[in-house]
Amino acid sequence: MVSIKDVAKKAGVSISTVSYALNGNTKVNAETASRILAIAKELNYIPNAAARNLKRRETKIIGAFLTDFKGAFYGELLQGMKEVLNKHDYDLIVCSGRQSHRLLPEKIIDGAIVLDAFFTSEELLLLADRGHKLVVLDRELKHPNINQVLLDNKAGAGLAVEYLIEQGHRKIYIVSGPPDSFDSIQRLQAVKQTMDRNQPIECTIIQGDFRKSSGEQAAQKIMEDYTEPVAVFCLNDEMALGVYSAVQQSEFRIGEHIHLIGFDNMELTHYTQPRIATIDYSKHKWGAVASEQLLKLIASEELDTERIYVTLIKGDSVHQK
Amino acid sequence: MVSIKDVAKKAGVSISTVSYALNGNTKVNAETASRILAIAKELNYIPNAAARNLKRRETKIIGAFLTDFKGAFYGELLQGMKEVLNKHDYDLIVCSGRQSHRLLPEKIIDGAIVLDAFFTSEELLLLADRGHKLVVLDRELKHPNINQVLLDNKAGAGLAVEYLIEQGHRKIYIVSGPPDSFDSIQRLQAVKQTMDRNQPIECTIIQGDFRKSSGEQAAQKIMEDYTEPVAVFCLNDEMALGVYSAVQQSEFRIGEHIHLIGFDNMELTHYTQPRIATIDYSKHKWGAVASEQLLKLIASEELDTERIYVTLIKGDSVHQK
DNA sequence: TTGTAAGCGTTATCAA
């Protein structure tokens, strides 16, 4: 492996001069510098990150931690993160799974953006206590080294329920996420508030887990109890797709017997027929804002809590009752 | 930051003893070892990766390089990679974009799995020359440090065309990928061979770029030229979805006027109506095999070229002519 | 403007 020493030897200078030249330090003579650079290129010299990190104590790498790699869901979010980070000379790496949690304490990454249900809040707070900078997208954590960028869940769930009510629905099922999910809890709260303001409404909550299969199961229950047209608000699109699939295989029709709305605006929902109504937000912006906040945190700048706004997307899965 | 020195001091032993104990070296007294371990835990000691990597010259991290983060396409593939790697105490990180190419030469990762059209073959060969271990999924590269795990493109494209022919189609459009794409070239070759064996067939090739928009454009052309029912083989599902969308917005019907088959079996194609016929393969296995091959390469073991087999998935997007 | 040398936190060799 060619090291800084080899470059120094070939250039007939000391390694410190090479280091200065390589890092663009102005105190080294312009000619010497360009000669060194030329030699470095010629020898195919690449600095060893481990050695550099040991001294500099930063790697210019940010990690994004996700629950899993599945789902078109993450594409735009990650793209948003990456664009901002790259602009600031940081690289983004994407990780999933317990084992990769070591990257933070071992200082392989300079900070992390977390959207990972398997990362416990205790663990995150511990890391923050050790000085690591974190941005979380799926919970609220009060710590000087942690910032959160959250969806406006309450507005979104409110919009969804209001839409159903406007369309004349008074019998509404809610398919929730896991009971410990921050997003699910917030959306559920907004659902209740909106319904309270619009009594009387017959509301039934079915517990789901944000996965497609739980939507399918919910649909079975709903169809068993069926007596008249009902509306279903799934707290995410994944489950709405589950409902959609299950209903498609039955005698019932989405948008006629069962009116359906989801949350997230996954691309998949554009292809269903009828198209599933949902709550949209810019995933790209979410990622970009998360990155910006993390960089500010790393730079020890002041920062406020940012929120990502949402809008309603109507679809033929919901019609007038 | 608490280092090995602090642990040594508190335990009243030398740092080398601590290092041995931490790494489970048997020559250190069991009691001493457990005492050291206890103290390390108590002090919240975490080894610094940079220092370790500097000595060991390996990080136990493997990088997967993708063209972009979009697409549900990658989820299972990455999951397959991760499971194998984790089992062998390696971590997987996912990267995209030119900037992240530095991770390999800077020795932040021990090897890479590449499915990234933006990574040039020259660049990969250069890295291999420098001793880096690579597995490529989207091209063929002859180098002792590179192994390839490829789809059986020829079989897949052959199956697709034969299916169309069996259904009585003799007027067939092919929507290709970018001209320099290995997958596109291989699939195209198989298309031609299969057609040659089944003359006469009227074949029109429309160049696409593997993206949805190019499928939409191809559909426009096809509909303009329409005189009788035709079959369309898109060399990937993404473009098939483009064709699907464009046709849906027209007077024409998929599976009636325009018969459609894709390649990749993306989840999205399960939701279209009619469902789009496609070529399937286990993405999970593809990722797993790629990881296994890379680990063998790193261990300098002998290895053969592996191939991922494909099957035909029929769908209502293709009917008898 | 350049060179010397200390030090970053480990691992691993060699002695004790």
Added chain:
DNA sequence: TTGATAACGCTTACAA
């Protein structure tokens, strides 16, 4: 069974 100590490749005071 343990402890000194020399690396690993780089950055950065400080000296020349």
